[in-house]
Amino acid sequence: MKYVIIGNSAAAVGCVEGIRSVDRTGTVTVISDEPYPVYSRPLISYLLCGKTDEEHMKYRPDDFYRKNGVKVLLGRKAVGVDPRRKTVSLETGEQVPFDRLLFATGSHPFVPPMEGLESVEKKFSFMKLDDAKALGAALSEKTRVLIVGAGLIGLKCAEGIRGRVQSIAVVDLADRILPSILDAEGSAIVRRHLEKQGIRFALGDSVARFTGRTALLKSGGKIPFDVLVVAVGVRPNTRLAA
Numbered sequence: 570m571k572y573v574i575i576g577n578s579a580a581a582v583g584c585v586e587g588i589r590s591v592d593r594t595g596t597v598t599v600i601s602d603e604p605y606p607v608y609s610r611p612l613i614s615y616l617l618c619g620k621t622d623e624e625h626m627k628y629r630p631d632d633f634y635r636k637n638g639v640k641v642l643l644g645r646k647a648v649g650v651d652p653r654r655k656t657v658s659l660e661t662g663e664q665v666p667f668d669r670l671l672f673a674t675g676s677h678p679f680v681p682p683m684e685g686l687e688s689v690e691k692k693f694s695f696m697k698l699d700d701a702k703a704l705g706a707a708l709s710e711k712t713r714v715l716i717v718g719a720g721l722i723g724l725k726c727a728e729g730i731r732g733r734v735q736s737i738a739v740v741d742l743a744d745r746i747l748p749s750i751l752d753a754e755g756s757a758i759v760r761r762h763l764e765k766q767g768i769r770f771a772l773g774d775s776v777a778r779f780t781g782r783t784a785l786l787k788s789g790g791k792i793p794f795d796v797l798v799v800a801v802g803v804r805p806n807t808r809l810a811a
């Protein structure tokens with residue numbers, strides 16, 4: 570049996586371990602467009618604040634793939650699936666044959682259309698190790714950061730960078746932070762805690778337009794910034810399976 574898994578994160582690892590619990594002999598190929606062995610995605614904020622490093626972010630030991638007899642193709646994007654011929658085509662032109670295929674492709678950051686976004690020079694998402702590295706490289710103690718989105722990912726980002734920058738402002742359409750996981754009381758407690766650490770919030774508000782390094786808010790307010798992080802949510806990577 571030839572198993573192929575597209576993606577190399579939490580779901581893929583669970584699948585490899587599941588396959589090997591019932592089939593020790595089939596071939597398993599993991600295809601990942603990221604260049605790294607599997608790492609713990611939630612730790613990217615701790616990488617930025619120095620609480621961890623890449624070595625300690627590893628989600629499985631270095632010998633995970635070898636011990637499980639997995640051929641891992643890193644830094645290679647799957648661009649098509651032919652269900653009749655049972656092949657996955659890679660951006661490199663390679664064809665990978667399969668008997669069983671898992672789409673473990675996760676999600677990508679959703680960036681809503683925002684007027685003037687193209688005028689913002691330094692803008693980032695916060696989902697991948699490479700996002701964290703790129704963001705980290707753009708920061709200094711003089712940097713003013715604007716985060717759009719007061720959900721888990723936006724606030725994890727704020728937590729990761731707060732000791733490295735001059736200021737952080739967070740804008741969210743909702744009237745409270747972490748609106749999908751906390752009620753009003755819990756949200757207010759966490760908000761006060763973050764405000765004590767210097768993080769400012771503009772809630773029940775949104776960016777009407779960007780002009781370079783200024784965000785003009787719907788309320789009429791203005792937030793000057795140097796670096797923008799957009800963290801308003803994710804969308805599933807379903808294109809390959811469509």
Ligand SMILES: Cc1cc2nc3c(=O)[nH]c(=O)nc-3n(C[C@H](O)[C@H](O)[C@H](O)COP(=O)(O)OP(=O)(O)OC[C@H]3O[C@@H](n4cnc5c(N)ncnc54)[C@H](O)[C@@H]3O)c2cc1C
Nearest residue numbers: 576577578579580601602610611646647674675676696725
């Ligand atoms: C900052 C942050 C903090 C988080 N904190 C928590 C937390 O505290 N608790 C919690 O439960 N969850 C948390 N999460 C969410 C958690 O990381 C995800 O739920 C989890 O990573 C999902 O795993 P997955 O394997 O489904 O997909 P993903 O982790 O999204 O991985 C999918 C992989 O597939 C790759 N891929 C996609 N398309 C292709 C293609 N065409 N070809 C090749 N490769 C492809 C992607 O590059 C990616 O490497 C957090 C996420 C972030 C970003």
